[in-house]
Amino acid sequence: MAANGPRIMAYAYSEGPVTGVTADIVANSTLAVIEQSSPGTTTYVRPATPELFETQLVTWQTHLFTYTPAGVYTCTYDATTQRVTLATTNGTGFRPVMPGNLAVWLGFTQDLSSGWAESWEGESAPAAVAELLGVTVEPAEDAARVDLAEHRHGRSVATVWGNHQVHRVHLVFSRTTTLAQIAAGYLTTGRVRIWQAGDSTPYSATNVDGYIDGYVIAADDPTEDGDVGELWTLNLLIGVAR
């Protein structure tokens, strides 16, 4: 799937500090590396705030350059191979360390307990992103709760509460997406961004093919489509604050 095709990507919660072992939550926010030239030093980096998966990769890359003893790093995701690669560009051998659930989040499910290399590629697709065969994103619906049951002296009143709108989304995953990737939960809970196609600007009332960026309010069970279970499909209800 091309990088500008339909896709869904999760946000990782993070609240800093940007380096050091200590953080309140390290579920999928913190990446660590040990460099071959300084095997006694483990360098931890994380974003200061919640970030989209691909933004998080860039933040890690910047912080690793700043805080590691020697390495100049690249942290990249390839939409075609659906793999994350962590590498150095200045010949520094290193080993990644995956605190919390980061191994699933990034797809580094292989054994990382030994060895040094200048480039490490995850053996699995990251649970943070899925390239889609297609996606139907219904236009926004106003999610205000309105009470029209007030009549004063024969006059009608519509009182209203609410501050968000919702999108009904139907995801069709490509064959390379496994049920385990969906079941990991990052794409079906919390904050996600869904691109409908190549439009890299946000959805709005005048840009209805833009990406939507919101919180998963409800998710159906994944459904296996096709005669021999070729595809997984999933319905989501996405809420967008306004």
Place this chain on the structure above:
Amino acid sequence: MLALQMNNVDWVEAELEINDGATTAQFYGSSVRMDVASVMDELVTWATSTFIPTFLWAWEKDTSTGGAILTLSATGNFTLEATNTDAQTGYGLNSGVKASASSHTFDSAAAGTWAPVSGVSVKANLRVLLSGDACGDGAVRPGVPGLAHYRPTVEAIGTALDAARLANVLGDASNPRRASICQQHTASWIEVAVGEVARNPAGAKHYRFRLEVSGEAV
């Protein structure tokens, strides 16, 4: 066309300056929260009594937003300027003076307007009775306190753009939600309170909208 009262426009502040070649005067809405159709009615009445020409207003669907673009015309030439942000947002006018002409088409969709491709269907705009002390079977009794409001059926068919526009304007609607709906066959506007808005697919690329509304809104 449906015109909602919006939170993001203060019509008392919104200043529209008109010059007919002899007189320059400014127009302001009569209250803070108004729908743009009511504002235009007031504007036409005021302008016709203030200036020499007779004024008229009209609207047409804006195909790029799903809203409605307004036109103000007169029997003589005049200049037009929305002098502040409230006026520019409310009327859909850019800043600056519009050169003297007998008709001015505004620059963008007016605030709170929704003009789906099918038009807005208003059916059975009749009084209904609630149950209560003054309720009676049979004939509807207008004017009985607490009873006999209008309860029309309001429907429309629109595109994804119309769907997005409606959600967008509802997000900035004032509280309580009031709107005016153009009933084209009677060339009149009905004022309603807008309740739940339901949307269903109507074919592959269109949506059917059903609006819960109630007439004689406060």
